[in-house]
Amino acid sequence: MNADETYRTVMTVDPPATDSPFEVASREFLFGQVWNRPGLSIRDRRLVALACVAAADAVKPIDDHVYAALRSGDLTIDELNEVTLHFAVYCGWPKGSQLEVTVRTQWHRIHAERGEQTPPWPVRTVDDLGPADREQRIREGQQLFTDVNLVDAPPSDSPYFYAGILNFVFGHMWARPDLSRRDRRLVTLPCxxxxxAIGPIHSHVDSALGSGDVTYDEMQEICLQFSAYYGFAKGEVLQDAAERWRARASR
Amino acid sequence: MNADETYRTVMTVDPPATDSPFEVASREFLFGQVWNRPGLSIRDRRLVALACVAAADAVKPIDDHVYAALRSGDLTIDELNEVTLHFAVYCGWPKGSQLEVTVRTQWHRIHAERGEQTPPWPVRTVDDLGPADREQRIREGQQLFTDVNLVDAPPSDSPYFYAGILNFVFGHMWARPDLSRRDRRLVTLPCxxxxxAIGPIHSHVDSALGSGDVTYDEMQEICLQFSAYYGFAKGEVLQDAAERWRARASR
Amino acid sequence: MNADETYRTVMTVDPPATDSPFEVASREFLFGQVWNRPGLSIRDRRLVALACVAAADAVKPIDDHVYAALRSGDLTIDELNEVTLHFAVYCGWPKGSQLEVTVRTQWHRIHAERGEQTPPWPVRTVDDLGPADREQRIREGQQLFTDVNLVDAPPSDSPYFYAGILNFVFGHMWARPDLSRRDRRLVTLPCxxxxxAIGPIHSHVDSALGSGDVTYDEMQEICLQFSAYYGFAKGEVLQDAAERWRARASR
Structure with a gap:
């Protein structure tokens, strides 16, 4: 596929004319050279790009990517809602709030464009919040922390670890349905x-690769997809973490 | 207090309905589990959260938190104006500008809602700008740098240190009235x-704890409050700095 | 020039081998398609890239770009020191501190590599701090604010505007020697x-173009250079601001 065809596939709309160096280069680079590469599916690339545009607070790109994710059918509304929550936890709730609103808006827009009634928004109950038993949450959080990060759970002796990481992030969020663990890694890695944060960069790259959820070749594509949307300056650090993992793994 | 009651106390308005995973989890986690924890006052938590929402460029959250800070009476208009300046210096003027506008807007809104005339905005004079004598500013800046950071003042031989850090940041800003040194730490730490920036993270965590302005237990709550609002990825680095300080302090 | 030749010119060292998709794409895109474009000098592109790598906290890229700026002779040590201060003001002091250290380190490294004694570091005096008279500073700050931003100076009635913007940012920093106003715009725009922050993005794009300091075609190159280093997500917002300026200007 050439750049314009890839644009149409990814963004689900006709490519606008390009008449500035920025537009020419972004069309050619993003769509002619990145999105159409093999090695990572477009759905996977969407998870990386969604985190990047949401983090950049770029309202129009957020609109465009959420719209395209829904319209392409690559992500369901339930999956996108989970992406919002996962993103908010890793990038902060304030940035998450724009994505939250956008998912609703684009969900309505797509049904309106089709002349359809927007389906009823899913009802949430307390059962959606994970186990009520607090000891069970911590216990399951410790287990899932180890499953995801491939290291021992942290001590339960600080609010950050106990109320935050064990009780909520791993005791509940990573265990939620609708996104696979691999999907969650594809949102977490760009975040x-x-x-x-150099420690988390290394631990998440190492565990994504060490778990087998992401292959080394896929990680290369994730680095490139991330760099395209969030810049080569930060991309270089992610890439370096992947290289260090490979160097250690091959010893 | 349950999550909704805490929401009402913190945000000073009735909690909206929650019907997405983002909203359900944020209500439950932020208000059910973080804001109502002991160990750090709501006013202190506001200083951390204000820096986080301002840094995230999240317009509605900035509005909501400034409004709540004023309406609750936890922060006066003079204190909020100082928060804006302090935040702008540590997070950059572009991000500060949204907070500046918001403080004015919400200040008017609150008085309008009460059917009151907005009080006259404080007048500033040159006496508000610190010492005119430039040698005195540098000297006082060196002293305050040491008092705040618990290390020797940096060399006066680069524009960054001389015209910036010594002349303005410590020669004037940290010495301004209306916020205590501890308050300023609560804005600086999230910034x-x-x-x-790993060097500044360690130096500000170390000096906040080493000075006694913030206890180790309070720092734990600051880490959680920050992580809740700016994401666990960056929170982990702050938490790690606190742990390293304790490890050194207990030797 | 091909990608490797451009790499050698820009980075002043031999290009390393490229053996991952990230490295291949970054060499080809950054050096084969961006740095060697006409329309903006390499020195100008350095100012944009330096702000981007410094903001990204990417230690090795900061080292590499500061080294290359000095070794190429494109930026003097005095100019780089001013870049550090200007960057710190617009991106916050914590991020500035890494750049401050790096400029010193790379300055020594270059002289050591040449077998030369490092020249004495410039001495700073109070005359380096701008006018002592506080009314004069505010007055000059108001004038320079208008000259740079092409709009009236803000009210002097908040610490952010009075002690910050008028007294320091425009009352002193923008008036400092060693960087031209256009140079300062090239650092400010990426910041x-x-x-x-959408307001400052529009005001700085508008005034850079409206002042004639930067032509529309140069702005296009700045957008692309910025996007290459800080990602197309944020780049799109900058580009959009430039397009809106042109649409208004051509009416």
């Missing part, structure tokens, strides 16, 4: 990469 | 944490 | 673009 840690754009956060520049 | 350095979200900046990802 | 506001990466901050996501």
């Amino acid at each position: 840690v990469a754009l956060s520049d | 350095v944490a979200l900046s990802d | 506001v673009a990466l901050s996501d």
